[in-house]
Amino acid sequence: MGIPQPSARVVIGVALVLFSSVLVGVGIHHLIATGSCSSSGYSQYGPVPTCPPGTGLWILFMAGGVIGNVIGALVAGSPTLIFATLFPAIGVGAFTLSFDTHAASFAKTFGLLFGGGFLVPGVIAAGSMLGGAMRGAGRARATRSRTSRHAGRVRNGRSATSRRAGRVQTAASATSPASSPSWSATPAAPAGPAASQTSGLLDQISRLSDLHKAGALSNAEFESEKAKLLNRL
Numbered sequence: 001m002g003i004p005q006p007s008a009r010v011v012i013g014v015a016l017v018l019f020s021s022v023l024v025g026v027g028i029h030h031l032i033a034t035g036s037c038s039s040s041g042y043s044q045y046g047p048v049p050t051c052p053p054g055t056g057l058w059i060l061f062m063a064g065g066v067i068g069n070v071i072g073a074l075v076a077g078s079p080t081l082i083f084a085t086l087f088p089a090i091g092v093g094a095f096t097l098s099f100d101t102h103a104a105s106f107a108k109t110f111g112l113l114f115g116g117g118f119l120v121p122g123v124i125a126a127g128s129m130l131g132g133a134m135r136g137a138g139r140a141r142a143t144r145s146r147t148s149r150h151a152g153r154v155r156n157g158r159s160a161t162s163r164r165a166g167r168v169q170t171a172a173s174a175t176s177p178a179s180s181p182s183w184s185a186t187p188a189a190p191a192g193p194a195a196s197q198t199s200g201l202l203d204q205i206s207r208l209s210d211l212h213k214a215g216a217l218s219n220a221e222f223e224s225e226k227a228k229l230l231n232r233l
Helices: 008-034 055-076 080-099 105-174 194-214 219-231
Strands: none
Touching: 008 055, 008 080, 008 105, 055 080, 080 105, 194 219
């Protein structure tokens, strides 16, 4: 038996989660690199740098990625995917600022600290989820193996029972009074002397005993036929 294939719903959900995680990572990378800014050049605390072109797109990437991640996890039927993919996506997106030559030194330092805070629990959640999936697959394989072995033992037991029943039936047929020419339930009166007649009756009683031991005659049949022979003595 092969590994069970995931349903189309699970595949779609996981694909949406992965795509959304990429959007989150790209968006957080550019937003941290941009830093504090305003479209007007001012904030409630005073003048700030004007946001560069494309900042709104990165905000959409970030917001859309988070929403898509949650929806994909729910579609796949595994809310744990939210933590196992969203946190690592944020952490990796922030962490990659260290390799961005255009990012400011402060942004790189903040990216390392901020990214590490999300990356560590995200990796732990992803590892826990992967380990649970592997253990579940192992238990499923073990269950299928035990079921197959049990089914094999049942088939072997039935085959052995059938063979034993066949041997018993063959033995019963071989020792059945109806098929045995050397025994008759009502023997003919012997023509010899009294001693020969007595010896013949004793031989027939002995045959009756053998048939009874072999299972060809029940207790009642054996006692009935033996009584008939004893009455002839």
